[in-house]
Amino acid sequence: MSTQNRLTYLLEQAMQRSATDTELQELITLIREDDNGNITRQVEAMLLQELPDTATAGYDMSYWDDIAGRILTADRPENEIAGQGNNSTEKTDQSPAVIRLNPWRRLRWISAAAAVLVLSLGSYWFLRPAVRKSTTVATAPASNDVTPGGNKAMLVLADGTEVPLDSAASGTLTQQGNTSVVQPAGGQLLYTQQTGGPENVDMVQYNTLRTPRGGQFQVTLPDGTNVWLNAASSLxxxxxxxxxxxxxxLTGEAYFEVxxxxxxxxxxxVRTGQHDSxxxxxxxxxxxxxxxxxxxxxxxxxxxxxxxxxxSGISKQLAPxxxxxxxxxxxTLALLQQVDTEExxxxxxGFIQLDGNDITSIMRIIARWYDVDVIYTAPVPAHFRGIIPRNVPVSRVLKMMEMTGEVHFEIKGKQIIVSP
Known part of the structure; x- marks a missing residue:
């Protein structure tokens, strides 16, 4: 069987979700070892023919254009990528791996990119744009599996009162001085200052928002600053x-829009040591x-x-x-001139980034989000590529990692056993 026919067969099996693990691994290997880009172009063409047209309204297309281009052109020579002007409507001064597409083809291209990325899961629909809208709706796990984290946190008020927060509650939680604390929707907290009321200018009250392992939450501070708090963090x-x-x-991780x-x-x-910050x-x-x-x-x-x-007296000024x-x-404090902001x-x-992370770094991320403990039976020199949605059961995340690196996982309750 020719390479072309074999590729067609493997791709059809994967799209129909009937491919065996061996066939999926073979397809991933073909794409990964595609040095000249021929196979990747064939995969693109075949997927774009097979996937149906779908309306693009309501999706963040600039985000998905970037993801799709990076996935499907990551291994191509730069001159090859730059020469694809027929499909491009605009030029970009960003990474040459970013391709802009005509609007009517965008969703099909996005779906193709998603399919290539998660073929090892046998279900390309996990990375449809709708998934990115929420990380709280999870696919039902098997009995020996672990569900992903969600919107949950503990709010500690100035007097020490603890208020549990989750996705279900909404409404006014409390009034502290001239500030109202409201949960407008699941996973969000809003502080609103009122004017004209009595105020004790000498007294400053503090609140603390804490997320457990397997939790995340968003808060809008009294000045309008938005903060997204990751798992096992506090603000x-x-x-x-x-x-x-x-x-x-801050302890843990947070994204700020000040x-x-x-x-x-x-x-x-940020506390960095017992006597250091x-x-x-x-x-x-x-x-x-x-x-x-x-x-x-x-x-x-x-x-x-x-x-x-x-x-410690050393400062670094950062540009975007x-x-x-x-x-x-x-x-030591070091300045990096260029970093992967997407990572x-x-x-x-709503994703777990594999690129740029070793096995131990990735497993620490998984441990925090899925609230599991990780045990290594031996060192694992595995390397991984791609991104995985983090709203799926942990077994699906581990399955993709097994297919893209020399590693094996076993789930035992709330433990993940990692071995070569």
């Missing part, structure tokens, strides 16, 4: 910002901070605006697309 903040600056304290107020700079304090000073900007205690590096990634990261990495052990915020967009 301490005043119920009303006063004084010369707006200061919050409301602009030049007269009152926004600062994030890092400060991220910003104006109006968008950035991600990853500062888990079990990670060697504290990472600040800037998407928009400007921030200054400081530690740059990052600052603080080594907890060596106590830094993959969790917020």
């Amino acid at each position: 301490k903040y005043p119920v009303a910002f006063k004084g010369a600056s707006r200061e919050v304290e 409301a602009h107020n030049r007269a009152m700079p926004f600062k994030v304090m 890092m400060e991220v000073a910003v104006l109006g900007t968008q950035f991600n901070i990853m500062a888990y205690a079990d990670e060697t590096l504290v990472k600040t990634t800037l998407l928009e605006g400007a921030v200054k990261v400081s530690n 697309g740059q990052g600052a990495y603080l080594d907890r052990q060596r106590h 830094a915020v993959a969790w917020k967009n």
